[in-house]
Amino acid sequence: MQFSSSAWAADENFDYLFKIILIGDSNVGKTCVVQHFKSGVYTETQQNTIGVDFTVRSLDIDGKKVKMQVWDTAGQERFRTITQSYYRSAHAAIIAYDLTRWSTFESIPHWIHEIEKYGAANLVIMLIGNKCDLWEKRHVLFEDACTLAEKYGLLAVLETSAKESKNIDEVFVLMAKELIARNSLHLYGESALNGLPLDSSPVVMAQSPSEKTHCTC
Ligand SMILES: Nc1nc2c(ncn2[C@@H]2O[C@H](COP(=O)(O)OP(=O)(O)OP(=O)(O)O)[C@@H](O)[C@H]2O)c(=O)[nH]1
Numbered sequence: 001m002q003f004s005s006s007a008w009a010a011d012e013n014f015d016y017l018f019k020i021i022l023i024g025d026s027n028v029g030k031t032c033v034v035q036h037f038k039s040g041v042y043t044e045t046q047q048n049t050i051g052v053d054f055t056v057r058s059l060d061i062d063g064k065k066v067k068m069q070v071w072d073t074a075g076q077e078r079f080r081t082i083t084q085s086y087y088r089s090a091h092a093a094i095i096a097y098d099l100t101r102w103s104t105f106e107s108i109p110h111w112i113h114e115i116e117k118y119g120a121a122n123l124v125i126m127l128i129g130n131k132c133d134l135w136e137k138r139h140v141l142f143e144d145a146c147t148l149a150e151k152y153g154l155l156a157v158l159e160t161s162a163k164e165s166k167n168i169d170e171v172f173v174l175m176a177k178e179l180i181a182r183n184s185l186h187l188y189g190e191s192a193l194n195g196l197p198l199d200s201s202p203v204v205m206a207q208s209p210s211e212k213t214h215c216t217c
């Protein structure tokens with residue numbers, strides 16, 4: 001089911017409304033991340049997402065009510081034509097990879113290309129390396145993700161675990177703060193975000209307890 005921002009505006013008050021598309025290869029944990037963000041719970045086995053699922057949660061950011069609409073897309077190839085149609089209205093994209101599977105990290109340039117092709121110009125993009133609880137199976141170093149983020153001018157990299165509740169809210173709070181900082185959404189109405197200049201430097205953040213907790217590239 002799809003909601004327009006104007007429908008939300010009619011329903012209830014909020015200071016900001018942001019639409020975030022969550023993309024990445026199948027089974028990296030996108031749905032688990034979104035479910036954890038929504039309800040704080042982790043469910044071990046998930047069905048693969050069919051098409052796109054919609055979730056919304058309000059955040060309080062510095063006293064402002066920020067509605068985060070998250071579009072959780074299917075990673076499976078056969079749903080690409082459906083998911084591509086959701087890029088256009090997004091203000092930001094989160095690309096998820098599984099840090100225990102190198103192939104999902106290698107796919108990131110492909111996902112960035114999809115955003116460039118189907119999304120609005122200057123979409124804010126963040127990377128998340130999920131399943132950081134499986135540290136002993138790690139195949140993607142945080143440094144490699146930082147390098148890639150820097151190369152493509154992405155906002156940030158965070159390593160997350162839906163299973164162990166690591167950095168899930170932080171992802172969305174960081175994204176909300178960045179979008180607010182770009183100061184481009186009208187209150188109670190449609191977005192004017194797209195088309196604004198991107199003038200902020202990329203900031204890359206880490207999370208793994210064993211590693212540094214914050215770095216700027
Ligand atoms: N260990 C661990 N497993 C996770 C984590 N997040 C998700 N999983 C597992 O990874 C598998 C895939 O999770 P999903 O959330 O369905 O993956 P998805 O990216 O939404 O997959 P598609 O819907 O096909 O695109 C499931 O078995 C989850 O239980 C995590 O943080 N840690």
Ligand SMILES: [Mg+2]
Pocket residue numbers: 030031032046047048049072073074075
């Ligand atoms: Mg899913």
